[in-house]
Amino acid sequence: MTNLSDIINVLPRMKSGDDLITALEVLPGYNPEIRNGDVSVRLMALSDLYRVYIPSQMSLEIYSKLYLAFLRSMQKKGTKLAVQQQNQNYRAIMQQEYSGIMGGSDSFTIIGKSGIGKSSAISRAINLITENKVIEADNPYTHVVPCVIVQCPFDSSVKGLLLEVLRKVDEVLDTKYYQNALRARATTDMLIGSVSQVALNHIGMLVVDEIQNVANSKNGKSLIGSLTQLINNSGISICMVGTPESTRFFESAMQLARRSVGLQYTTMSYDKYFQEFCKVMFRYQYVKQRTEITEGIIEWLYEHSAGITSVVVALVHDAQEIAILSGKEILNLESLNAAYQQRLSFLHGYIQPSISQGKQTSKIKRKAPVPTAMVTENETSDGRISIADLFAKAKNESIDIVQLLKSNMSVVEVAV
Known part of the structure; x- marks a missing residue:
């Protein structure tokens, strides 16, 4: 280059559309055979998840x-x-x-x-x-x-x-x-x-x-x-x-x-991009038992990440790490939930308010919807256990009151 005034002719041509997406994208190489490798090799390769970039x-x-x-x-x-x-x-x-x-x-x-x-x-x-x-x-x-x-x-x-x-x-x-x-x-x-x-x-x-x-x-x-x-x-x-x-x-x-x-x-919405992002992250599996991502898992990831991509990456990474170290060797809702509870506890206060799907996604198979009944202070939906009794039981036995309520009546979570 000889003249700064010619900078526009020296810079790489401005890209757009599919050319720009392809140029920005970063997908590290992945060999499925690595799932049969040593634990140390798989744990080291697991860090490739943090290199993935989907524009x-x-x-x-x-x-x-x-x-x-x-x-x-x-x-x-x-x-x-x-x-x-x-x-x-x-x-x-x-x-x-x-x-x-x-x-x-x-x-x-x-x-x-x-x-x-x-x-x-x-x-x-x-x-x-x-x-x-x-x-x-x-x-x-x-x-x-x-x-x-x-x-x-x-x-x-x-x-x-x-x-x-x-x-x-x-x-x-x-x-x-x-x-x-x-x-x-x-x-x-x-x-x-x-x-x-x-x-x-x-x-x-x-x-x-x-x-x-x-x-x-x-x-x-x-x-x-x-x-x-x-x-x-x-x-x-x-x-x-x-x-x-x-x-x-x-x-x-x-x-x-x-x-x-x-x-x-702001945080991304539950759209086609988020779904595709989750699918790409699930391609990089380093546990011995390979699983396919389902709609239920994608919804779970959205609810437990608040639409923040870095949290999704952390969940998928830590879930596999926990699965490998524990010997369970599978990436499923159980290992994902373990990662959420054990590794992301400080983020719970920022993530929980984002739940807005209005449906239970803790299991892949969803049951038929149960009509939500009005619950009074002294009677549950089945008419046998009062809310006061449930609170007393949760306090005496150190049980999570939310889970206790869910096990005895229909509970709907809404965004606050």
């Missing part, structure tokens, strides 16, 4: 958003305005005179619930957009890191974030910006000027993950302000990634809301 509609939208943002950012480099901004950034470092010539509002957010695959989608998209880790240019002569990914500090420290950006650039380009900043004991104001200059010359796009940390920190608005100044002084695109917790922060003021326009996602 969703969210993946396609994130790819398109990042591709266009990166392209806009790169087209600004090497222009007359970029040269003028370099001079202004030098004055900012030496004389503390800030002036943003590049301007623009090239920031956006990707907000979604934890575990739905935001970071994985971003990683896959960036790998597809930037096939090379470094873009080399002769006119002007420079090396550009296509994308720098950093995490928002837990205390929203502006200085900590800026130093991390310099450190990431040094890792790729083998430069010494980070060491020089530490040696000079640079203040936050000096660092903003330095990072702006580095970003203008060497960074295509900046991704700040875990941005929800700004919501619970007194330094939150200062950090967002520094990112705004970085945009104005460098012209690069900045993507902020976080959980819905950050939404309240961005909605609190107009100047923050302007910076948070972007993509928002």
Whole structure:
């Protein structure tokens, strides 16, 4: 490549449709014969489940958003305005005179619930957009890191974030910006000027993950302000990634809301994609007895994962691990339920409210529906046992009251 203005002709062609889905998809190789292998071999191979990536509609939208943002950012480099901004950034470092010539509002957010695959989608998209880790240019002569990914500090420290950006650039380009900043004991104001200059010359796009940390920190608005100044002084695109917790922060003021326009996602619905995702996960079986996935198992997985794909992967992985270690060697509802009870206990409070299917899925074979009768305080549906007696029995014998009620009457669970 000789000219940064020709970046659109150098980047991989923007994909869409089935071509994009195929390019984003990751399906590790699987040999059914491994089910007859040693326990240690199977347990090690079981980790391949975490490498599976099946693109969703969210993946396609994130790819398109990042591709266009990166392209806009790169087209600004090497222009007359970029040269003028370099001079202004030098004055900012030496004389503390800030002036943003590049301007623009090239920031956006990707907000979604934890575990739905935001970071994985971003990683896959960036790998597809930037096939090379470094873009080399002769006119002007420079090396550009296509994308720098950093995490928002837990205390929203502006200085900590800026130093991390310099450190990431040094890792790729083998430069010494980070060491020089530490040696000079640079203040936050000096660092903003330095990072702006580095970003203008060497960074295509900046991704700040875990941005929800700004919501619970007194330094939150200062950090967002520094990112705004970085945009104005460098012209690069900045993507902020976080959980819905950050939404309240961005909605609190107009100047923050302007910076948070972007993509928002919730847990996925019980649709064709979720069903196909579960079927693909069940192909990777490392227990000796192979089983086929059923509609009942898919519904169970949805109810016990709240529609969060990472929880589905954890359930299928841990269920097989428990089955192998216990010697049962089968992936079924019993092993899945054992994984849910033993390994995911901390998530029960977040998952249980999602039950909305309105049907029992603890067994593959479902019985005919039983009419739900009105139950009074002193009488159950069969007229023999009172609710008070059941509560007393559950308390005295330390029995789960929900299971006890289910065994004596028709109980319908509803979403709250």
